[in-house]
Amino acid sequence: MSARPITPLAALVRRAASLLIVHAILIAGAVFILLPFVWMLITSIKSPSEIFSATFTLWPRHFNAAQNYGFALEKVPLLRFALNGVIVCAGILVVQVLVAVPCAYALAKLTFPGRSVLLALVLLGLCIPIQVPALPLYMGLADLGLLNTYFAIMMPFFLSVFAIFLFRQFFKGYPDEIIHAARLDGMSEFEIVWRIVVPSAWPAIAAFAVFSIVAHWNDLYWPLIVVSDTNLATPPLGMMFFADAETGSNYGALTAAATVLTAPLVIAFLVARRRFIEGITMTGIK
Amino acid sequence: MTAPRRTRDRQRLIETLAGYGFAMPAFVLLLLTNIVPLLVLLYLSFTNYQLGALDWHFLGLDNFRKALGDPVLRRSLTNTFVYVAIVLPGAVGLALLVAVLLHRRKRTRAIYEVIYFLPVTSTLIAMATVWQFILHPKLGPVNGVLKALGFGEVAFLSEPSLVLPTLAAIGIWQLIGFNMVLFLAGLSAIPRDLYEAAEIDGCHSGVDRFLTITWPLLGPTTMFVIVTTSITAFKVFDTVAVMTRGGPMGSSEVLLYAIYLEGYQYFHMGYAAALTLIFLAFVLVFSILQTIVLERRVHYA
Numbered sequence: 001m002s003a004r005p006i007t008p009l010a011a012l013v014r015r016a017a018s019l020l021i022v023h024a025i026l027i028a029g030a031v032f033i034l035l036p037f038v039w040m041l042i043t044s045i046k047s048p049s050e051i052f053s054a055t056f057t058l059w060p061r062h063f064n065a066a067q068n069y070g071f072a073l074e075k076v077p078l079l080r081f082a083l084n085g086v087i088v089c090a091g092i093l094v095v096q097v098l099v100a101v102p103c104a105y106a107l108a109k110l111t112f113p114g115r116s117v118l119l120a121l122v123l124l125g126l127c128i129p130i131q132v133p134a135l136p137l138y139m140g141l142a143d144l145g146l147l148n149t150y151f152a153i154m155m156p157f158f159l160s161v162f163a164i165f166l167f168r169q170f171f172k173g174y175p176d177e178i179i180h181a182a183r184l185d186g187m188s189e190f191e192i193v194w195r196i197v198v199p200s201a202w203p204a205i206a207a208f209a210v211f212s213i214v215a216h217w218n219d220l221y222w223p224l225i226v227v228s229d230t231n232l233a234t235p236p237l238g239m240m241f242f243a244d245a246e247t248g249s250n251y252g253a254l255t256a257a258a259t260v261l262t263a264p265l266v267i268a269f270l271v272a273r274r275r276f277i278e279g280i281t282m283t284g285i286k
Numbered sequence: 287m288t289a290p291r292r293t294r295d296r297q298r299l300i301e302t303l304a305g306y307g308f309a310m311p312a313f314v315l316l317l318l319t320n321i322v323p324l325l326v327l328l329y330l331s332f333t334n335y336q337l338g339a340l341d342w343h344f345l346g347l348d349n350f351r352k353a354l355g356d357p358v359l360r361r362s363l364t365n366t367f368v369y370v371a372i373v374l375p376g377a378v379g380l381a382l383l384v385a386v387l388l389h390r391r392k393r394t395r396a397i398y399e400v401i402y403f404l405p406v407t408s409t410l411i412a413m414a415t416v417w418q419f420i421l422h423p424k425l426g427p428v429n430g431v432l433k434a435l436g437f438g439e440v441a442f443l444s445e446p447s448l449v450l451p452t453l454a455a456i457g458i459w460q461l462i463g464f465n466m467v468l469f470l471a472g473l474s475a476i477p478r479d480l481y482e483a484a485e486i487d488g489c490h491s492g493v494d495r496f497l498t499i500t501w502p503l504l505g506p507t508t509m510f511v512i513v514t515t516s517i518t519a520f521k522v523f524d525t526v527a528v529m530t531r532g533g534p535m536g537s538s539e540v541l542l543y544a545i546y547l548e549g550y551q552y553f554h555m556g557y558a559a560a561l562t563l564i565f566l567a568f569v570l571v572f573s574i575l576q577t578i579v580l581e582r583r584v585h586y587a
Contacts, residue, residue, distance in 0.1 A: 110301045
């Protein structure tokens with residue numbers, strides 16, 4: 001078959017056909033991926049009569065966006081959920097970085113007895129998902145009367161063994177000569193970490209920040225356990241409360257709420273596409 | 287002779303002190319959020335403690351014995367494995383297909399990448415609510431299309447035999463983009479001239495090229511993707527909690543949801559602890575593999 005000479009026309013036809021097949025498959029997949037997003041946006045601006053009508057339409061004939069979004073914002077504290085999401089994500093991220101950076105530096109650049117034990121514990125910690133310590137942590141927090149607090153939502157995530165692991169890999173590549181020179185200049189180890197090493201680790205910290213924020217904005221399991229107060233609900237939990245309260249009756253408002261709570265991260269993703277994809281996949285484990 | 291030695295000793299002392307000081311906050315938190323809870327969990331699993339109970343006692347291995355014969359646990363384990371068995375080939379295979387097709391595209395690659403990655407960043411709970419609506423027997427567009435094509439109404443989420451495949455399809459929907467990016471990274475590491483060499487050796491069709499070069503060289507990436515996908519799929523919880531609550535009649539009750547009910551709804555702490563340890567045993571197999579691969583991957587990167 002390969003011995004037969006290929007005419008330019010046949011080659012062109014073959015190329016066009018293969019392009020057609022490739023894009024047909026990719027577009028079919030894209031439709032499957034985009035379906036819920038498109039349906040969410042369309043439903044959120046439809047009127048109830050159209051949502052419940054037997055003949056289904058793609059594009060709404062009557063726009064009901066103001067009522068749907070107005071109802072969603074008025075009926076449940078949607079913006080409060082989003083604010084809670086911001087508070088929780090920011091609190092977790094700040095503590096994670098403050099705790100992980102010095103530990104990672106110690107593991108990467110300092111020699112001290114017990115270092116390998118600590119490293120082994122960190123690697124072991126990588127293998128334990130939150131659902132495992134959740135039960136004792138819940139009992140402890142309940143005992144201390146700390147359920148339904150921001151602290152309870154954030155506390156299990158203050159230590160990110162993954163951040164330690166990631167930063168350690170990054171710090172190991174930092175040249176020792178610069179650290180020695182800084183020591184000779186009389187800088188303390190504390191200053192070396194925060195004023196010399198950390199600024200150079202910005203890409204790793206940014207990647208981790210994306211990973212951490214996406215994970216905790218979207219986390220349901222832990223907030224569901226420790227929060228029953230609507231005012232403290234994070235976006236997924238708020239969505240769940242709303243869906244429960246509105247069981248199936250007001251899809252326009254429900255999809256409007258889903259849009260509002262999904263929008264922040266999706267918009268951030270569209271703006272910083274590269275950074276997001278790198279951050280989530282480079283740190284691609286949990 | 288003594289002066290450099292003294293500075294060396296001094297440096298060693300400083301490093302030891304700084305090392306302990308720097309590691310201390312992390313170590314304390316590791317104790318508080320991982321190690322102590324793990325020990326407490328282990329202890330709880332040998333008791334019949336219920337939250338708030340004053341009277342409870344040591345049971346030895348009774349909880350685990352009970353778990354072995356517990357039909358609810360057996361059902362939720364089976365359901366979890368069925369879910370993993372659908373999601374794993376779907377999310378890995380389709381992501382690989384998309385990545386291979388996208389890899390050579392120049393102008394359109396970015397737009398497809400954004401689309402396929404969208405579910406990874408979006409809030410799954412919100413999207414699950416939307417899926418529920420899309421799959422609604424009366425109001426959803428999927429049934430609308432099915433009916434227009436002359437098929438009968440399909441109750442995706444309330445038909446016991448359909449609910450797990452439906453949830454798995456949503457799991458695949460969420461994971462394709464993530465796996466695709468990992469595969470794309472793996473593909474770009476394969477040297478171009480290998481394909482040219484294969485072309486000279488008589489590999490003309492895309493399938494030939496894929497089987498002789500892409501598939502073998504993508505091995506480590508595929509391994510990593512399979513492991514992470516297995517872990518994620520095994521931890522399925524969100525879609526079950528929002529869309530089905532384990533129903534209809536327990537046909538979508540998965541392991542984490544069963545643990546959630548035992549521990550945080552019925553407050554059977556002892557039994558829930560035992561179930562959690564069973565959960566951990568399964569996850570550990572995968573995640574130890576993952577950590578080993580990750581260590582190696584980062585070293586070579």
